[in-house]
Amino acid sequence: MAKVKDVLQALDELTGGRCVKDPTDWSSGKNRFVVTKTSNIPGKSCTEIPGLVWGDPEMEVRKIAVCMTVTESVIELAAATGVNAIISHHPACDAANFGGVLMKTYLGLYHLAFFELHEALHGTHPGIPFLHGHKPFFTDVNYGGIPGNVVNVGNALPEVKTVGDLLDRLDGLIDADMDRRMLSLERRERHSDGLQETAVAACAKILVGRRENPVKQIIHIHPHCGITAAHLEQLCRDNPDADTVVASISHVYPGNELLCKAEELGLNFLCGNSHALEIFENGVPLAYALRKALPECEVVIFRERQTAIPLDEVGSPAIRAYGQSIADQYLPKK
Numbered sequence: 001m002a003k004v005k006d007v008l009q010a011l012d013e014l015t016g017g018r019c020v021k022d023p024t025d026w027s028s029g030k031n032r033f034v035v036t037k038t039s040n041i042p043g044k045s046c047t048e049i050p051g052l053v054w055g056d057p058e059m060e061v062r063k064i065a066v067c068m069t070v071t072e073s074v075i076e077l078a079a080a081t082g083v084n085a086i087i088s089h090h091p092a093c094d095a096a097n098f099g100g101v102l103m104k105t106y107l108g109l110y111h112l113a114f115f116e117l118h119e120a121l122h123g124t125h126p127g128i129p130f131l132h133g134h135k136p137f138f139t140d141v142n143y144g145g146i147p148g149n150v151v152n153v154g155n156a157l158p159e160v161k162t163v164g165d166l167l168d169r170l171d172g173l174i175d176a177d178m179d180r181r182m183l184s185l186e187r188r189e190r191h192s193d194g195l196q197e198t199a200v201a202a203c204a205k206i207l208v209g210r211r212e213n214p215v216k217q218i219i220h221i222h223p224h225c226g227i228t229a230a231h232l233e234q235l236c237r238d239n240p241d242a243d244t245v246v247a248s249i250s251h252v253y254p255g256n257e258l259l260c261k262a263e264e265l266g267l268n269f270l271c272g273n274s275h276a277l278e279i280f281e282n283g284v285p286l287a288y289a290l291r292k293a294l295p296e297c298e299v300v301i302f303r304e305r306q307t308a309i310p311l312d313e314v315g316s317p318a319i320r321a322y323g324q325s326i327a328d329q330y331l332p333k334k
């Protein structure tokens with residue numbers, strides 16, 4: 001039977017020793033994957049601790065859940081389905097990721113161990129470029145001197161000859177059509193034509209260029225990491241054969257400076273997988289690696305599915321009447 005400490009060892013081995021193994025390890029600055037992220041808003045920073053964040057190393061683990069971000073839904077699903085250990089890609093903080101309460105009380109109640117593995121997992125595999133149809137020959141994780149500004153430049157895979165090939169390959173890999181079918185089914189069953197879902201709303205799409213345009217060399221960026229139009233211009237100067245920009249994890253929208261620059265430079269511009277699909281890009285490989293390391297454990301994927309529902313179409317008629325009556329009677333404090 002595997003224990004929590006075995007899960008930590010497996011995570012450490014699959015990242016080549018990047019996890020925190022000793023409590024003094026993370027405070028001493030020895031581990032470069034212990035990173036504090038802050039927008040300089042007092043009290044809102046988060047320190048990533050690759051490895052075990054909460055849990056008894058000697059506790060037995062029979063079932064592991066791999067998720068992207070911990071939420072109250074993740075914790076409730078884990079507890080209700082016999083999960084012993086949650087492994088989250090994105091780092092978590094007290095209250096913010098634990099339904100407004102302390103992780104030790106919430107996880108303690110359900111006897112759940114909790115691990116996080118974010119920057120320590122990044123850069124361990126070439127999966128995201130592969131899914132987006134290219135093989136990188138240049139990678140920078142701090143492009144322009146900005147920490148975490150990941151840029152890859154790669155040659156298109158042999159099967160990717162046009163912009164349309166790239167889009168179709170990506171859609172096929174993540175089964176975008178299934179998400180579209182699930183959304184239409186949900187809209188029909190819930191009698192809500194206005195219902196939206198992330199994977200469909202933020203699907204891969206071509207923003208500049210035509211499907212038949214050839215693709216030979218791809219500049220792959222992640223707009224939320226701080227890349228600028230000047231960076232894109234420099235990347236083009238350094239890679240004169242680049243003909244296509246792919247933005248993934250985050251997308252861009254009309255008016256964005258990166259899009260304007262791509263148009264000016266005559267580049268194709270595609271939005272690839274959004275952040276909502278990172279569970280496939282990083283979560284699924286991590287889950288397979290864990291199952292290989294700990295074959296006695298069941299490993300499940302927690303896939304988040306976020307929907308937006310027009311207020312007058314949410315829930316049952318009774319719950320809408322409840323919401324209206326509470327709002328009317330109690331919420332305007334005059």
Ligand SMILES: [Fe+2]
Pocket residue numbers: 089118122278282
């Ligand atoms: Fe990530």
Ligand SMILES: [Fe+2]
Pocket residue numbers: 090275278
């Ligand atoms: Fe992410």
